[in-house]
Amino acid sequence: MPHNIYMSRGPIVQFKLSDIGEGIMEVTVKEWYVKEGDKVSQFDSICEVQSDKASVTITSRYDGVIKKLYYDVDAIALVGKRGRGGDARHGPRRTHPQEIKGHKTQATPASDIKLSEVVGTGKDGRPEPSYLDLIPGDPDSARPRPKHRRQNQVMCVLWSPGFHKAMVKTMTAALKIPHFGYCDEVDLSRLVTLRAELKSMAESRGIKLSYMPFFIKAASIGLLHFPILNASVDEGCQNITYKASHNIGLAMDTIQGLLVPNVKNVQLLSVFDIALELNRLQTLGAAGQLGTNELSGGTFTLSNIGSIGGTYAKPVILPPEVAIGALGKIQVLPRFDAVGQVVRAHIMNVSWSADHRIIDGATMCRFSNLWREYLENPATMVLDLK
Numbered sequence: 001m002p003h004n005i006y007m008s009r010g011p012i013v014q015f016k017l018s019d020i021g022e023g024i025m026e027v028t029v030k031e032w033y034v035k036e037g038d039k040v041s042q043f044d045s046i047c048e049v050q051s052d053k054a055s056v057t058i059t060s061r062y063d064g065v066i067k068k069l070y071y072d073v074d075a076i077a078l079v080g081k082r083g084r085g086g087d088a089r090h091g092p093r094r095t096h097p098q099e100i101k102g103h104k105t106q107a108t109p110a111s112d113i114k115l116s117e118v119v120g121t122g123k124d125g126r127p128e129p130s131y132l133d134l135i136p137g138d139p140d141s142a143r144p145r146p147k148h149r150r151q152n153q154v155m156c157v158l159w160s161p162g163f164h165k166a167m168v169k170t171m172t173a174a175l176k177i178p179h180f181g182y183c184d185e186v187d188l189s190r191l192v193t194l195r196a197e198l199k200s201m202a203e204s205r206g207i208k209l210s211y212m213p214f215f216i217k218a219a220s221i222g223l224l225h226f227p228i229l230n231a232s233v234d235e236g237c238q239n240i241t242y243k244a245s246h247n248i249g250l251a252m253d254t255i256q257g258l259l260v261p262n263v264k265n266v267q268l269l270s271v272f273d274i275a276l277e278l279n280r281l282q283t284l285g286a287a288g289q290l291g292t293n294e295l296s297g298g299t300f301t302l303s304n305i306g307s308i309g310g311t312y313a314k315p316v317i318l319p320p321e322v323a324i325g326a327l328g329k330i331q332v333l334p335r336f337d338a339v340g341q342v343v344r345a346h347i348m349n350v351s352w353s354a355d356h357r358i359i360d361g362a363t364m365c366r367f368s369n370l371w372r373e374y375l376e377n378p379a380t381m382v383l384d385l386k
């Protein structure tokens, strides 16, 4: 699957999708992250390809402008093959190519690109057009960049390189945020009973109903009272942006590693609507098909690490968000009831982290109290449902 790099005042470099290992010979183009005329920088995500083993994000080797995309989404591309030819079943398809124009680059192919992948076969040494044409050249192409980056060659079932890179970037940015931590325990006994009643009803509608939709909805109702927790702040902490949409992210353990898709506009959704969307996100996550739409735009996050195990956690804020909650395992534990009798209770711990530059402990605590009360008395949620 070659990409073409067009340099309008220099040689044109064609490169092919490198061998991505594991004996994989063909991939399906799952998503283009770029379109005609887009400017890209080296290491920007270009597209997502899927093999029968995993999905891999292809990143740009150059700064430049996208000239042409040669594969439609869902088309099959052969690893290391030229863009022309191929039989009807497996061969690369050229469908609805999009022409993209641009200007010269100073970029050169990364030193580890195999010679056979850098060919000039067309007129004036230009290669024939292939799957993706990109005209390199970026105003800030003079900035230092890694010299020996291996490209498209990491095949990883647990980690998609693109997502891992994004995680490194996000977590490094998160380190700059002074985290405030706050923990509490929640008695979910009533919610356990309620969910047991509703679970089969949801199943009859083809939906799996876990506790997450309740946690997410209670958080959204809480955010209506504490909008500062559904905000973002600029670097100098001068401007706070309050987000109208409650796009609640949920940390998801997927075959591509940790991803955080979000359920959009939770403030407008019922618990059942949230369950429906959560089911969809989990199905996509299990298939390694979560895309930009699902993964971008989150405003607040919950991480249900308790579905795997554990009680407390120390969640890390996902900038530009300002707060995150981690949920522990629901455990059956002895607790005292209102009249001092020991009862069997379903207890879950919650651990919140918030950006202490703009959120104080009292705010986090009040939000947590409200969230806890809704979950401990789930019938009260009905009163506040939109």
Ligand code: CAO
Pocket (backbone or CB within 6 Å): 209, 210, 211, 212, 213, 250, 251, 252, 253, 254, 258, 278, 282, 303, 304, 305, 306, 307, 308, 327, 328, 329, 330, 331
């Ligand atoms: N305690 C006890 N049981 C739990 C639970 C908890 N905290 N969370 C979920 N369960 C139960 C569910 O109710 C469900 O039970 P039933 O089969 O009886 O319905 C079962 O465990 C499986 O639930 P699930 O995991 O499929 O669904 P979910 O909506 O609860 O969670 C998701 C979805 C995506 C959050 C979860 O699958 C996941 O990926 N969790 C890991 C998150 C993670 O890695 N966090 C760390 C981030 S920091 O690195």
